[in-house]
Amino acid sequence: MDRRAFLKTATLPCLAVCAAESARSKPPANDAQFTIEARFYEKLPYKKIKCKLCPRECVIDDHERGYCGVRENRGGTYYSLVYARVCSAHVDPIEKKPFFHFAPGTMAFSIATAGCNVNCKMCQNWEISQSRPEQVESTYLPPKNVPTLAQRYNCPSIAYTYSEPTVFAEYVMDTAEAGRAAGVKSAVVSGGYIQEEPLKQLCRRVDAIKIDLKAFSEKFYKEVVNGELKPILDTLVAIRKQGTWNEIVYLVIPTLNDSDPEFKALARWVKTELGPDVPLHFSQFHPEYLLKNLPPTPVPTLERAKAICDAEGLHYVYIGNIPGHPAESTYCPKCRRVVVERAGFAVRAINLNRGKCKFCQQAIPGVWDGILHL
């Protein structure tokens, strides 16, 4: 079952929110309830503004929107149009994000709004990420209500995912604060294209961030993502400095980002800049959106990527989107025994004791039993 199929089947019909694949509809009756002044921007002459949320730094005229399509200049004041404007909400296993070292075996109350600050040709949720908020059906879900819903569905965490949480950063921050007050953790799934100041503020409020590192070349970022690699690497380093739990996903796309030198350069950079303990997931690509001309990633390619990174000394290298593959499980880097056994998104066994391998007492970094172990 691929992620899209899972997304379709794992929805909560009781929630009055729509799926990522939901039909487009008329705009909500009350646009004002979703609109708040943006927190990261600079006013310029002639009612222009410069957005300071992501490295793109869109300069936006009156009545215009930024690249993300969810922030609008109205008379020289910049507004987020997606505050509490949830277009997708599901209860997912945390492994689906994927987070493998963060509360394994639990469910995450997963939410998204429309919009994204890049335009990946392989986006699997383009129906919401590449749309404007008024083009997708949405429900008003204020921050204070989200932890309550999460608890109702037995979710110890809220995941901000599917589209790009950076573009609804104000909502993430306020919801994460409400969650923290209620004892519900927050996990962000992001492309990492964000400026330093909003990232710092985010790190102070959330418990884990997974970064989709789309490739390890500027060429790929320019041609396939419409973004840049360097700011993503800066984000990863900044998250590390902030002490927020971080995992990395790398979607391996045949012919575009699957060369041995690229994998090796990636592994070396991760080990040097972030350390060997950062989980790195190599996921299988499926043809989507504007990249339908390429086949799914062969499993041997993923295994090759893992082997290269293992050889470079990374401790937690996973293979994703291949249910049942042995590399879905977590192995103790010291005794090599399975400390978290997985099959697909299911967790079959957790052989950890207070963040340590049950067999050899090796510390395994992650957020286990609600506590961060570094």
Place this chain on the structure above:
Amino acid sequence: MDQRPGTNRRNLFRACLAAALTGRAAVPSKSKVVISRDPALRSGASVDSSRLLNVLDRAMQAVYDVDSPAEAWKRIARPSEVVGLKVNCLSGRGNSTSTVLVEAVCERLQQAGIPRTNIVIWDRLNSDLESAGFQVSSRKDRIRFIGNDAAGYETALAIYGSVGSLLSNTLTRTCDAVVNLPVLKDHGIVGVTMALKNLFGAIHNPNKYHLTAGDPYVADVNMLPPIRQKVRLAICDAIAPQYEGGPSYMPQWSWPFNGVIASRDPVALDYTGWRIIEQKRAEKGIEPLRAVKREPAYIARAADAQHKLGTNDPNLIEKVEI
């Protein structure tokens, strides 16, 4: 009905005849761009509707090389076809497509036999239409005014080159023919906005395509088949163009040009309009768009061998000023 810009049967016949008489190969015919003006078009901020009708009539007769406005408008569509007027209403009443111009076009279309029930004025948002002075109405017994937000978008992606977008239902399902009614103005990211750029209003994700001054995105959007096949004419509102500070309305940078620019070749129209903007910038001592990194390279892209949406070669543009 729809013909490639710059070629029609009359011109083709002329070129072939000339070639036969001179013994030389036929050269490509020129794209005609008509600039029709009236210095007394405006009285203060208001536009004289009868004078504008006259400006429009002269433009249409010149574009189609015919003796009456009705004959020109009959070239646009058959009475059974639904004609969409793609206006540009982003900037409110200040520099959106003039309601007076739209009224004039509607009047002439009806006189050419297009029933009012077959005329649709559309843009991205109902609120944009309203802010420009149009009254939104989807009643089918009258001229319709409808935003894409109300009409919706296709669910299947339309893809060309760098672009993947959902197209407006109004374009794909409602309209058989489109008359493009942009505004002549400066654009803070892509340099200038006229005929080609106005079709960003037909896609659901225009915010994604302003990078690198819109090149190649603007040209690629215009290659999407429903756009390429249905847009038959562009009439650019140049009553009060803006040479700086656009696309927002900045009255300090607008000037009374008092006219319209019409062409069946959107590239030739945009090239001509761009030169007008540059000329005015030079007159006012403002740097050319190239110097401020806003040169509209998308115009040349639209004319290249891959796109062939028209010509940006001044030698192949017949500029008619009346």
